[in-house]
Amino acid sequence: MSGFTKSSLVVGALTILLGAGPAAAQCGDSASGFSTWLAAFKQEAAGQGISAGSLAALDGVGYDQKVINADRRQAVFTQSFLEFAGRMVADYRMSQGRNQIKKHAETFARIEQEFGVPGPVIVAFWGLETDFGANLGDFGTLQSLATLAYDCRRPEQFRPELLAALRILDNGDLRTSDMRGAWAGEIGQMQFVPTYYLDLAVDYDGDGKRNLVKSVPDVLASSANLLKHHGWQAGQPWLEEVRVPAEMPWAEADLAIKHMRSEWAGFGVTMVDGSALPADGAKAALLLPMGRLGPAFLAYSNFDVYTQWNQSLVYATTAAYFATRLAGAKPVRKGSAEAPSRDQVKEAQQLLQKLGHDVGKADGIIGAQTRAAVKAVQQQLGLPADSYPDPTFLAALRRM
Numbered sequence: 001m002s003g004f005t006k007s008s009l010v011v012g013a014l015t016i017l018l019g020a021g022p023a024a025a026q027c028g029d030s031a032s033g034f035s036t037w038l039a040a041f042k043q044e045a046a047g048q049g050i051s052a053g054s055l056a057a058l059d060g061v062g063y064d065q066k067v068i069n070a071d072r073r074q075a076v077f078t079q080s081f082l083e084f085a086g087r088m089v090a091d092y093r094m095s096q097g098r099n100q101i102k103k104h105a106e107t108f109a110r111i112e113q114e115f116g117v118p119g120p121v122i123v124a125f126w127g128l129e130t131d132f133g134a135n136l137g138d139f140g141t142l143q144s145l146a147t148l149a150y151d152c153r154r155p156e157q158f159r160p161e162l163l164a165a166l167r168i169l170d171n172g173d174l175r176t177s178d179m180r181g182a183w184a185g186e187i188g189q190m191q192f193v194p195t196y197y198l199d200l201a202v203d204y205d206g207d208g209k210r211n212l213v214k215s216v217p218d219v220l221a222s223s224a225n226l227l228k229h230h231g232w233q234a235g236q237p238w239l240e241e242v243r244v245p246a247e248m249p250w251a252e253a254d255l256a257i258k259h260m261r262s263e264w265a266g267f268g269v270t271m272v273d274g275s276a277l278p279a280d281g282a283k284a285a286l287l288l289p290m291g292r293l294g295p296a297f298l299a300y301s302n303f304d305v306y307t308q309w310n311q312s313l314v315y316a317t318t319a320a321y322f323a324t325r326l327a328g329a330k331p332v333r334k335g336s337a338e339a340p341s342r343d344q345v346k347e348a349q350q351l352l353q354k355l356g357h358d359v360g361k362a363d364g365i366i367g368a369q370t371r372a373a374v375k376a377v378q379q380q381l382g383l384p385a386d387s388y389p390d391p392t393f394l395a396a397l398r399r400m
Helices: 008-018 034-047 052-058 065-073 081-088 091-103 105-115 119-130 141-150 155-171 194-200 216-229 261-266 303-309 313-326 342-354 368-381 391-398
Strands: 239-243 283-287 297-299
Touching: 034 052, 034 141, 034 155, 052 141, 052 155, 065 141, 081 313, 091 105, 091 119, 091 313, 105 119, 105 216, 119 216, 119 313, 141 155, 155 194, 194 216, 216 303, 239 283, 239 313, 261 283, 297 313, 303 313, 342 368, 342 391, 368 391
Parallel strands: none
Antiparallel strands: 239 297, 283 297
């Protein structure tokens, strides 16, 4: 579930390399034409130095409609934070996560000293991505990437990933048989996209290979290296549950707006147990994943790293919350928010579009564009501007 974010350096370079050949000029939405496209891609890849042995791994690759179906579906992120977190941060994952932290304590201590990332942060991602390596996925990585690289929806995104996967084979880090994973081509126990694997994977067990499928030390250290690459700040918090008052300037609750904790205290925000926030200059955003009536968190600068790992706010908040739980925090207070259904969110998006707001695709997913549009209309209507399209907001929107 890592989300398809990529190294701009690697992807930019590989896009230039693949940008002018015949494969770059073609795409398709069905199996017809795939074999012709793949032959052209192999010629281009050979021109970029990919070995004949690695190119041979593409010989049995075909167009996979199951991959296309999965790409079009992606319904998991229509769930609310409480629904998703309730399922993913289950008791068994908490128990296994704590056990993993103990089991690999020496490795985590070394990693935190070298990369600045604490064990609970890494373990939370590990648990969410693959249940600590138990469920890597069963899609052929090269077939998935080739299918998506040929598909017309996002070819510019996946063609560099396919080339990077071939380079991983050339480097000897993995064998073709190891390359099975998620439908979108992510690899290994942390579901790295190939460009990140190529750029940031670490040989931490000293065997001369960067194996994110079988080597736990490589998996954990590579994850820390990726988080550091995204800007993780050693020794700093990432997420902290708080309480919010019944009335406050709700428009300030926005990941793009950061205030000092002393300022949040002035707005009436307190620690989750009701005690005063530290009256200091530490900056954080107020995160209300389900609006003013749901859970509330202060999201510090390190939380931005979570949204780079996966752009879904539901996933990012769940991963950060899971890490706080593993670090000793209590279960989140649920509040009284009413989560809209996917159809209700779609209707709200369509009504917002009619009012001239850009929400992207009306897909029932509450993304950044939808939140921004909701906030703008809430302010226009004099409603609490918490950016959440709950059923009360939808009712007001219908009356406009």
